[in-house]
Amino acid sequence: MSDVRDRMVARAAREIAPGMVVNLGIGLPTKVVNHLPADFPVCLHTENGLTGIGPTLPPEKADRNLIDAGGAYVSTIPGSAFFDSATSFAIVRSGRLDLTMLGAFEVSAAGDLANWRIPGKFSPGVGGGIELAQKARRVVVLTTHTDRAGNAKLKQECSLPLTARACVSRIFTDMAVIDITAVGFVLVEIAEGVSAADVVAATDAPLVVPDMPLPTF
Amino acid sequence: MSDVRDRMVARAAREIAPGMVVNLGIGLPTKVVNHLPADFPVCLHTENGLTGIGPTLPPEKADRNLIDAGGAYVSTIPGSAFFDSATSFAIVRSGRLDLTMLGAFEVSAAGDLANWRIPGKFSPGVGGGIELAQKARRVVVLTTHTDRAGNAKLKQECSLPLTARACVSRIFTDMAVIDITAVGFVLVEIAEGVSAADVVAATDAPLVVPDMPLPTF
Amino acid sequence: MKLPDKRRAIHDAIAEIKDGDTVMIGGFGVPGTPMTLIHALVDHGARNLTLIKNDANEPGMGIDHLLQSGQVARLITTHLGLNCNAIALMNSGKLAVEFNAQGILAERIRAGGAGIGAILSDIGIGTELADGKQVVEMQGKVYVVEPALRADVALIHADRADSFGNLAYVATARNFNPLMATAADCVIAEAERVLPLGQLRADDVHTPGVFVDHLTELGELSKEYAVVRR
Amino acid sequence: MKLPDKRRAIHDAIAEIKDGDTVMIGGFGVPGTPMTLIHALVDHGARNLTLIKNDANEPGMGIDHLLQSGQVARLITTHLGLNCNAIALMNSGKLAVEFNAQGILAERIRAGGAGIGAILSDIGIGTELADGKQVVEMQGKVYVVEPALRADVALIHADRADSFGNLAYVATARNFNPLMATAADCVIAEAERVLPLGQLRADDVHTPGVFVDHLTELGELSKEYAVVRR
Numbered sequence: 001m002s003d004v005r006d007r008m009v010a011r012a013a014r015e016i017a018p019g020m021v022v023n024l025g026i027g028l029p030t031k032v033v034n035h036l037p038a039d040f041p042v043c044l045h046t047e048n049g050l051t052g053i054g055p056t057l058p059p060e061k062a063d064r065n066l067i068d069a070g071g072a073y074v075s076t077i078p079g080s081a082f083f084d085s086a087t088s089f090a091i092v093r094s095g096r097l098d099l100t101m102l103g104a105f106e107v108s109a110a111g112d113l114a115n116w117r118i119p120g121k122f123s124p125g126v127g128g129g130i131e132l133a134q135k136a137r138r139v140v141v142l143t144t145h146t147d148r149a150g151n152a153k154l155k156q157e158c159s160l161p162l163t164a165r166a167c168v169s170r171i172f173t174d175m176a177v178i179d180i181t182a183v184g185f186v187l188v189e190i191a192e193g194v195s196a197a198d199v200v201a202a203t204d205a206p207l208v209v210p211d212m213p214l215p216t217f
Numbered sequence: 218m219s220d221v222r223d224r225m226v227a228r229a230a231r232e233i234a235p236g237m238v239v240n241l242g243i244g245l246p247t248k249v250v251n252h253l254p255a256d257f258p259v260c261l262h263t264e265n266g267l268t269g270i271g272p273t274l275p276p277e278k279a280d281r282n283l284i285d286a287g288g289a290y291v292s293t294i295p296g297s298a299f300f301d302s303a304t305s306f307a308i309v310r311s312g313r314l315d316l317t318m319l320g321a322f323e324v325s326a327a328g329d330l331a332n333w334r335i336p337g338k339f340s341p342g343v344g345g346g347i348e349l350a351q352k353a354r355r356v357v358v359l360t361t362h363t364d365r366a367g368n369a370k371l372k373q374e375c376s377l378p379l380t381a382r383a384c385v386s387r388i389f390t391d392m393a394v395i396d397i398t399a400v401g402f403v404l405v406e407i408a409e410g411v412s413a414a415d416v417v418a419a420t421d422a423p424l425v426v427p428d429m430p431l432p433t434f
Numbered sequence: 435m436k437l438p439d440k441r442r443a444i445h446d447a448i449a450e451i452k453d454g455d456t457v458m459i460g461g462f463g464v465p466g467t468p469m470t471l472i473h474a475l476v477d478h479g480a481r482n483l484t485l486i487k488n489d490a491n492e493p494g495m496g497i498d499h500l501l502q503s504g505q506v507a508r509l510i511t512t513h514l515g516l517n518c519n520a521i522a523l524m525n526s527g528k529l530a531v532e533f534n535a536q537g538i539l540a541e542r543i544r545a546g547g548a549g550i551g552a553i554l555s556d557i558g559i560g561t562e563l564a565d566g567k568q569v570v571e572m573q574g575k576v577y578v579v580e581p582a583l584r585a586d587v588a589l590i591h592a593d594r595a596d597s598f599g600n601l602a603y604v605a606t607a608r609n610f611n612p613l614m615a616t617a618a619d620c621v622i623a624e625a626e627r628v629l630p631l632g633q634l635r636a637d638d639v640h641t642p643g644v645f646v647d648h649l650t651e652l653g654e655l656s657k658e659y660a661v662v663r664r
Numbered sequence: 665m666k667l668p669d670k671r672r673a674i675h676d677a678i679a680e681i682k683d684g685d686t687v688m689i690g691g692f693g694v695p696g697t698p699m700t701l702i703h704a705l706v707d708h709g710a711r712n713l714t715l716i717k718n719d720a721n722e723p724g725m726g727i728d729h730l731l732q733s734g735q736v737a738r739l740i741t742t743h744l745g746l747n748c749n750a751i752a753l754m755n756s757g758k759l760a761v762e763f764n765a766q767g768i769l770a771e772r773i774r775a776g777g778a779g780i781g782a783i784l785s786d787i788g789i790g791t792e793l794a795d796g797k798q799v800v801e802m803q804g805k806v807y808v809v810e811p812a813l814r815a816d817v818a819l820i821h822a823d824r825a826d827s828f829g830n831l832a833y834v835a836t837a838r839n840f841n842p843l844m845a846t847a848a849d850c851v852i853a854e855a856e857r858v859l860p861l862g863q864l865r866a867d868d869v870h871t872p873g874v875f876v877d878h879l880t881e882l883g884e885l886s887k888e889y890a891v892v893r894r
Contacts, residue, residue, distance in 0.1 A: 019438045021644045033435075041438040043598070043644055047766060048692040048836045051642050052437055052598075062891045065695045065823075065835040071746065073891065078632030079437040079598040081639035082835055084842045084870075085692070085718070086548065086774045089767025090616055093549025093787070096644050124745035128766040130788055135549060165790040236668045238874050250665075258668040260828070260874055264536060265462040265606045268872050269667055269828075279661045282465045282593075282605040288516065290661065295862030296667040296828040298869035299605055301612045301640075302462070302488070303544045303778065306537025307846055310557070310779025313874050340524075341515035345536040347558055352779060382560040541780065548771065551784040551807045570800050572809055577781045579802055604867055637834055638868055 004174045004191055005144075010035045011189070011217040012101060012142050012172040020098040021045055021091070023132055026070040028142040029101035045097060047128040049088045052080030069128065089128065093135045100136035102129070104143045104171075106158040109184035109205045111168040113141065114160035126163070133164035145173035145202050152204035154178065154185060175199050177217070183208060189215045221391045221408055222361075227252045228406070228434040229318060229359050229389040237315040238262055238308070240349055243287040245359040246318035262314060264345040266305045269297030286345065306345065310352045317353035319346070321360045321388075323375040326401035326422045328385040330358065331377035343380070350381035362390035362419050369421035371395065371402060392416050394434070400425060406432045437598040437631060440649040447622045447648035448474040455586040456484040458543065458618055459497060460611035463489065463516070466603065467496045468591035468624050469658040471650075475589070476503050484508040486543070486585060488536065488610050490520035495658055501529065510583070512536040535563060538580055540613055545582035547616025547645075552581045588618035592641070595625035596632070599646030600639040608640065615641045622648045626655070667828040667861060670879040677852045677878035678704040685816040686714040688773065688848055689727055690841035693719065693746070696833065697726045698821035698854050699888040701880075705819070706733050714738040716773070716815060718766065718840050720750035725888055731759065740813070742766040765793060768810055770843055775812035777846025777875075782811045818848035822871070825855035826862070829876030830869045838870065845871045852878045856885070 009028060013035035016022055021043045024030050033053075036042060044053040047069040054075035057063075062073035091097055106114040113133050116126045133139055143153055154171065170188075171178045176199045177189035186208040187199060196209045226245060230252035233239055238260045241247050250270075253259060261270040264286040271292035274280075279290030308314055323331040330350050333343045350356055360370055371388065387405075388395045393416045394406035403425040404416060413426045448471065451457065457475070461467030476499050483506050490511065491498050500506050501520055508530040514520045523529035534542065535557050545553055554577035558564040568579040590611050593604035601623055603611055615621050623641075628651040678701065681687065687705070691697030706729050713736050720741065721728050730736050731750055738760040744750040753759035764772065765787050775783055784807035788794040798809040820841050823834035831853055833841055845851050853871075858881040 036435055039436050042435050043437055044435065045644065046836075048695075049839050050636075050836055051644050052636070054435075059891050059893045063835060064889060064891045065837040067693055067695055067836055069692075071693050071892075076636055077435060077437065078630075079596055079600060079634075079643065080636040081600050081642040082636045082833075082838055083639070083642055085766065085770040085839050086843055087616075087642065089770055090548040091642065091644055093767060094547050094616060095549070095619075124751060125741060125743035125761075125763040126765055126793065127743035127745075130765045130791065130793060131767045134787060162791045253665055256666050259665050260667055261665065262874065263606075265465075266609050267606055267866075268874050269866070271665075276661050276663045280605060281659060281661045282607040284463055284465055284606055286462075288463050288662075293866055294665060294667070295860075296826055296830060296864075296873065297866040298830050298872040298874075299603075299608055299866045300869070300872055302536065302540040302609050303613055304846075304872065306540055307778040308872070308874055309537060311777050311846060312779070312849075341521060342511060342513035342531075342533040343535055343563065344513035344515075347535045347561065347563060348537045351557060379561045541778065545783070550771065551786060551805070552802055553775070553783055554781040554809070556781060568802065570809070572782055572798065572811065575781070579784070579800070581802065602867070608867075637832070637838075 007191065007217050008172050008174050011177065015140060016042055016099065021096055023097055023100040023136065025100065025102040027103045029103065030070065032101060045091060047088050049083050049085060050080060052077050089131055092131050095137060097136045099138045100132045101140050101142055102133060104141045104153060105160050106153055106155055107141055107168050107171055108158045109156050111166045111180040112158050113163045113168050114158040115163050117161045129163050133167045138169050139167045140170040140172065141168050142172045145175040152202055154203045154205060156205040175202060187214065189217055192216045224408065224434050225389050225391050228394065232357060233259055233316065238313055240314055240317040240353065242317065242319040244320045246320060247287065249318060262308060264305050266300050266302060267297060269294050306348055309348050312354060314353045316355045317349045318357050318359055319350060321358045321370060322377050323370055323372055324358055324385050324388055325375045326373050328383045328397040329375050330380045330385050331375040332380050334378045346380050350384045355386055356384045357387045357389065358385050359389045362392040369419055371420045371422060373422040392419060404431065406434055409433045439597045440599040440646055441597055441628065442648045442650060444470065444474050444650040447650060448478050450620055451475060451478060451480045451587050453480050454482045455480060456486065458585040458588040458614040459485060459487040460590050460609065460614050461488065461496065462606065462609035464659065464662060465605065466591050466607035466609045466611050467491060468589045469496060469656060470652055471589040471622060471624050472496055472499060476500060481505050482507045486510045486583060488512050490514045490517035492516045493519050510534065512539050540610065542580050542583040543613045543617045546584035547613060550582055552579050555580050583617065585618040586620060588614040588621045590615045590621060590623040592623050592625040594634055595623060595628045595649055596634045597628060598631060599623060599643035599649045600634050601625065601641035601646065602634055602638055603640050612641045615645050621646050624650050624652050626652050669827045670829040670876055671827055671858065672878045672880060674704050674880040677880060678708050680850055681705060681708060681710045681817050683710050684712045685710060686716065688815040688818040688844040689715060689717040690820050690839065690844050691718065691726065692836065692839035694889065694892060695835065696821050696837035696839045696841050697721060698819045699726060699886060700882055701819040701852060701854050702726060702729060706730060711735050712737045716740045716813060718742050720744045720747040722746045723749050740764065742769050770840065772810050772813040773843045773847045776814035777843060780812055782809050785810050813847065815848040816850065818844040818851045820845045820851060820853040822853050822855040824864055825853060825858050825879055826864045827858060828861060829853065829873035829879045830864050831855065831871035831876065832864060832868055833870050842871045846875050851876045854880050854882050856882050
C-alpha cells in the first residue's frame with residue numbers, strides 16, 4: 001500500500017472511539033484494524049456471525065470453520081461470540097452497530113452511497129451492504145478519491161444504483177477527509193502534499209473549503 | 218381421580234402415535250403422560266422452552282430453573298433441548314407440533330374451541346392457547362362432558378369468546394369419545410356403564426350415533 | 435483489541451430508568467425473572483411504567499412488588515393466572531392490561547430487537563384478539579399486523595456472563611430473556627456468575643454481549659429465586 | 665418416554681427430493697455448507713430446482729456442482745461474487761437469480777420457520793431492491809412486505825448432533841443453518857459427529873431435534889470442507 005493510502009487508513013482508524021461496535025467492509029476498511037492499539041477496547045462485528053474478530057490467519061494456521069464475511073480466515077479473542085445470520089443482522093438493524101466503514105463506487109453530496117452494482121458490468125448481489133449502510137449509527141466511506149480512470153467518485157448525484165440514501169457522514173480518501181453536511185461536501189482535513197485546489201478539482205460537486213488552516217494526515 | 222376419568226385419560230393416551238411431537242395442556246391433559254409406556258418414542262413439548270419433558274418432580278428434588286408452562290417442576294430426559302420463547306412457538310406455528318391435547322369450557326359442533334375467557338368471571342389472558350389450538354396439526358380436547366352445574370360443554374355454537382375456530386378434531390370426555398365431522402358431533406366410543414342416550418342427553422347439539430356397537434373404554 | 439468491560443453497580447445501572455419508561459422484564463414464572471433488578475427498581479421508585487413481561491409472577495414475588503408499589507400504569511403480557519393481585523388491579527381499572535398470544539408477544543419483541551417494523555400473522559383471526567388490529571392482504575390471504583415492541587430498558591436474568599456482557603441461560607430460565615435482551619435501548623443484566631473473558635465459549639453464548647449495556651453479578655440468591663412450595 | 669432415532673442413510677434421505685422442489689442449503693462460503701448432501705443431490709439428479717442459499721460458493725465447490733449439472737432453474741441468494749460460473753449462468757439467462765439483502769434473506773427464512781406470513785421492513789426503500797414490492801403503511805411510516813420463505817427440503821451441515829436430531833454448529837459454520845433447519849417440510853442434516861442421546865447438553869443445542877427429519881453422520885471429510893488456499 002502506498003504511503004498516502006496507509007496514512008488514510010491510519011486516519012480512518014482514529015474515527016473509532018473506545019467501546020464501539022464496528023463493522024469493517026471488504027477491501028480498504030478491513031486494513032483499518034492494523035492501526036488499532038493492541039489493548040484498544042473495541043468490538044469488531046462481521047456479518048456471517050461473529051463479534052470479537054481476532055487477527056487474520058495464514059492458511060496453515062486457519063480454522064476451516066472460521067472466516068469473516070469477505071472469506072478471510074480470522075480468529076477469535078477472549079469474549080468472542082458466534083451467532084446465526086438473523087442475529088447478526090439484528091445487531092445491525094436494531095442500532096447496536098455504532099460504526100461501519102465501507103468502500104464506495106460513488107458518494108453524493110447528500111450522502112447517498114452507491115457501492116454494489118454497475119449495470120452491465122458488475123452485479124454480484126448486494127450481500128449485507130444495504131443493511132450496513134442504512135442502519136449503522138454512523139457510516140463512513142474509505143475510498144480512493146477518483147477511480148482508476150481518474151473519474152471523481154464524489155459527485156453531486158450518484159449515477160449508479162444506490163445502496164442507501166443519505167447514509168454517509170464522512171469520507172476518507174487518499175486526498176482528504178470530507179464531511180457530508182446540510183450544505184453538501186465540506187473539506188475537514190487534507191493529505192500532506194495535497195492542496196485544497198487539488199481536492200476541489202478531483203471532486204465532481206461543490207466542495208466547501210473552510211477559510212482556516214486544515215489539519216493534515 | 219375417579220375411575221372413569223382415569224379411563225378417559227388412558228384412552229386419550231392411545232391417541233399418541235410413536236414418533237409424535239406432543240403438547241399437553243394444563244389440567245387433565247398433563248395426566249396423559251402417566252399412561253405412556255416407559256420406552257414409548259414420543260417428544261413432549263412445553264411452551265416455556267423445552268422439548269423432551271421428563272417426569273414431574275417433588276419440591277425437594279426440583280430444579281428451580283426447570284418448570285413446564287403450567288409451573289410444575291419437571292425434569293429432562295436424554296436428548297432434551299432448551300430454547301427461547303420465540304423458538305418454542307416457531308415449533309408450534311410452523312407445523313412441527315403433531316398433536317396438542319387441551320382443556321375446554323365449550324366446544325362447538327364445528328370444532329370451535331372456547332377455553333380461555335369467561336367475561337366478567339375469568340380473564341387471566343390467553344397464554345399460548347390460541348397458537349396451540351390454531352396451529353397444532355391435530356387438536357383434541359380432554360374435558361368432563363358437563364360443567365360442575367351440569368351444563369353441556371359440547372354445544373351447537375360456543376357462547377364464550379373463542380380460542381380458535383374449527384380447530385378441534387376429537388373430544389375425550391368422561392362419557393364418550395366424540396369426533397367433529399362435516400356433519401357435526403359423531404359418537405365413536407363410549408364409557409363403560411354409559412348409554413348412547415345418556416351422551417345425547419348431556420350434549421347440547423345433535424349427536425350422530427352410529428347404528429352399530431361402539432367400542433367402550 | 436480487547437472487549438470493553440460492562441460491569442456496573444446495580445443501583446447505578448437502574449438509576450437510568452425514568453418515570454414513564456417502558457421496561458421489559460425477562461422470565462416465565464420464577465425461572466429467568468430478574469428478582470434482584472426488580473427490587474432495585476422498586477427502591478429506585480420510577481413511576482408510571484409500562485411493563486412488558488410474559489406473566490405477573492405470583493403474589494409477593496417478582497413484578498408483583500412493582501404492581502403493589504403502584505409504579506406500573508400498564509402491563510403488556512400473555513397470562514396473569516397465577517397472580518390474583520394483578521387480576522384485581524386489572525379488574526378495578528388501576529392497571530391497564532394488554533393481552534397478547536404468547537408466541538406473538540415473543541415475536542413482537544424479537545421483531546423490535548431485529549429492527550423490523552412488524553410481522554404479519556394469522557394468529558387470532560376470527561377471535562376477539564384480532565379485533566381492531568390493522569389487517570393486510572398478501573397473496574390472497576389476510577394477516578393481522580403485529581407491530582414490533584421495543585423498550586427503553588430491559589431487565590435480564592442470566593446464569594453466566596462474561597465481563598463483555600455475553601450471556602448464557604440455563605434450562606427454562608431462558609424463555610423471554612434472549613429476546614428482550616435485543617429489544618431495548620438500555621439492557622441491564624444480572625448474572626449468577628460473571629466469568630473472566632474467554633471462559634464463556636463463543637459457541638455457547640446465547641446473547642451476544644453487543645446487546646448488553648450494563649452487567650451486575652449477583653451475590654447469594656434471595657429466597658425468591660428458589661423452588662416454590664405451593 | 666424416549667426420543668425417536670432420526671438416523672438414516674444419506675441416499676435414502678435425499679431420495680425424497682423431487683423435480684421442481686425448492687431446496688434451502690446452509691452455509692456462508694465453505695463453513696456450514698453441506699458438501700456431502702450436495703453431492704448426493706447431484707447423484708440423485710432432481711432437476712428444475714429452486715435453491716435458496718446465501719452465496720453460490722466458489723467454482724468447483726458446494727452448490728457450483730448443482731449449477732454446473734444444470735439441475736438449478738432459480739437461485740434466491742444475496743451475493744455471487746466468488747463464483748464466476750454462477751454469474752456467467754445468470755448473465756446468459758440460464759439461471760434466474762433473485763437477490764435479497766443478506767439480513768432480509770435470513771429474516772424471510774426465519775419467518776418461514778416461525779409460521780409467520782411476512783415481515784414489514786424498511787430495508788432497501790429508495791433503492792431498486794424495493795422496486796415492485798408490496799408496501800404497507802403502519803403508524804405513518806411506509807414498509808415493504810417481505811414474504812416468508814419456506815422450502816420443500818433443507819440441507820443442513822452441523823458439527824455435532826444426537827440421534828434425535830438435536831444439532832450444534834461450530835464457529836461461523838452456523839450462519840444460515842439454524843434458520844433453514846426450521847423452514848422446510850423435510851429437513852436433512854449431515855453432522856460431523858452423531859453422539860448418543862444425552863451427550864449434547866440441552867442448554868447447548870442450537871437447533872432442537874423436533875425440526876429435523878433425517879440425520880446422517882459424515883465419515884472422513886472430503887477436501888471441499890478444508891481451508892481454501894487462494
